[in-house]
Amino acid sequence: MxxxxxxxxxxxxNASFTNNALFCVGTGRMNLALRKEYHDQLMKVQEEIHFSHIRGHGLLCDDMAVYHTYEEDGEVKTEYNFTYIDLVFDDYLSMGLKPFVELGFMPEALASGRQTIFYWKGNVTPPMDYNKWADLIKALVSHFFDRYGKEEVVTWPFEVWNEPNLPGFWKDASMDEYFRLYEVTAKALKECDARLRVGGPAICGVDDKRWLTCFLEHCSQHKVPLDFVTRHAYATDSPELIGHYEYQKLRKPEDFMEELRESRRIIDSFSEYKDMEMHITEFNTSYTPRNPIHDTNLNAAYTARLLSEMGDVCASYSYWTFGDVFEETGVAYTPFSGCFGLLANGSIPKPTYWTFAFFKHLKExxxxxxxxxxxxxxxxxxxxxxxxxxxxxxxxxxxxxxxxxxxxxxxxxxxxxxxxxxxxxxxxxxxxxxxxxxxxxxxxxxxxxxxxxxxxxxxxxxxxxxxxxxxxxxxxxxxxxxxxxxxxxxxxxxxxxxxxxxxxxxx
The missing domain is CATH 2.60.40.1500 (Glycosyl hydrolase domain; family 39)
Structure with a gap:
């Protein structure tokens, strides 16, 4: 028919259309950027599509070897190691990518608990000492200034944590504890340079209206720095698990967009935040890296519809992710495993890869x-x-x-x-x-x-x-x-x- x-x-x-499809793309955890397959996939994406920013988890996790303690003269002291971060960020910048810096997860030596998430065990508990967390943030930014220059680093957005409204990503999904983390982090960044841009709360679509409203109220009432708002958006409902795979039905594109418009309305209801940038720092059809929809032509066509409309209400929308070197639920068993990437392992373009390549060529x-x-x-x-x-x-x-x-x-x-x-x-x-x-x-x-x-x-x-x-x-x-x-x-x-x-x- x-x-x-x-x-x-x-x-x-003239038609209303804002094309921000290439502002940012997501990535698996930072440590994966040390692998050749990861580099090769990202290089291919940049040569043909060329995103402007990249965002991913795990910047401060132990596999990045950043935070260390030692005892000297009976006193526990702290030292930092930015070797791996330098390797990753140098590579990003060489490919024309600015970091969209997600600050997380918690180094084990600074963590207040042992709760972790994912195959690679990112610690998701608050810091045992918020002063030491602030010191870490300031040391990190100071290192960025020394290596890349202030004028470059102040162009990087900084986001505090990831999906704190989920208990898996933030212990007990404690709103008060996240607000404290955000406030301490934002103020530490501004101490380094007032021009640094910081945002949150990086929530997903669970209790998102209450979380966003309360977050903005807290920032407003306590004069907490806030330069942009972030959230995530996915287009599927609860999954059905079959073996290694999870299957879900798509939501209507109109319902997906209404969720974003509601966030826009909440932001604009605060006079001081009206028209503030809202960045979707993760979006895709499914939120699980085991859903075969990510490998399909349906995913490509549905995503094209979203790309045509998301610029109506969002400053950016970061596709999660550029490639299938990922591992949140473990190492994939097959080249087409339902993972998020635009590229399957082996640098094989999935249909959605071309959706982004096509949007790149649209005119002004x-x-x-x-x-x-x-x-x-x-x-x-x-x-x-x-x-x-x-x-x-x-x-x-x-x-x-x-x-x-x-x-x-x-x-x-x-x-x-x-x-x-x-x-x-x-x-x-x-x-x-x-x-x-x-x-x-x-x-x-x-x-x-x-x-x-x-x-x-x-x-x-x-x-x-x-x-x-x-x-x-x-x-x-x-x-x-x-x-x-x-x-x-x-x-x-x-x-x-x-x-x-x-x-x-x-x-």
């Missing part, structure tokens, strides 16, 4: 937007668009988008890059290969070949200043399309009609 949808668009039109002037597409143009009147068709049900539903455009008479080309279940579906290819757990060289190369968009270039002629362009979308397709004016100049004696395969493809 194909649903035809028609749109009349003028190049003089939006001329049309709907629940199925966004259309932009540059100052030379070249048109670029992205269209999508998420279908969660097993029944196929096709779309046919037709755009009536007021183009000047002449010759044009249209380039389409299609990602759908038939042309760019490495998950299906891997399944058809028998789901090998450990890829050999030939299998990896085959999957890389199956993970590329289908590209078509066609020519068409505009007469009477009007053109119709059709973009067909099968179920879970994402399509990038670009329309450019061309001025054909054939070489002397070149006759494409006499060359098999060289004839002009007319739209």
């Amino acid at each position: 194909k649903q035809p949808l028609q749109y009349k668009v003028s190049l003089k039109d 002037n939006a001329i049309a937007r709907s629940e199925h597409f966004v259309l932009t143009r540059d100052n030379d009147k070249n048109i670029c668009g992205v269209a999508w068709n998420p279908v969660e049900e097993m029944e196929d539903k096709e779309l046919a988008l037709t755009f009536s455009l007021d183009l000047t008479d002449g010759d044009y080309m249209i380039v389409t890059k299609m990602v759908d279940e038939c042309t760019c579906n490495p998950l299906r290819a891997w399944t058809n290969m028998g789901t090998p757990a450990y890829l050999n060289k030939e299998q990896k190369e085959l999957l890389l070949d199956c993970a590329r968009p289908q590209i078509n270039v066609k020519q068409f002629r505009v007469m009477d200043d009007a053109a119709q362009i059709e973009i067909p979308l099968s179920s879970n397709a994402v399509c990038y399309f670009e329309i450019q004016r061309i001025y054909p100049k054939a070489d002397r004696g070149f006759r494409p009609e006499r060359i098999r395969g060289g004839n002009i493809m007319m739209e």
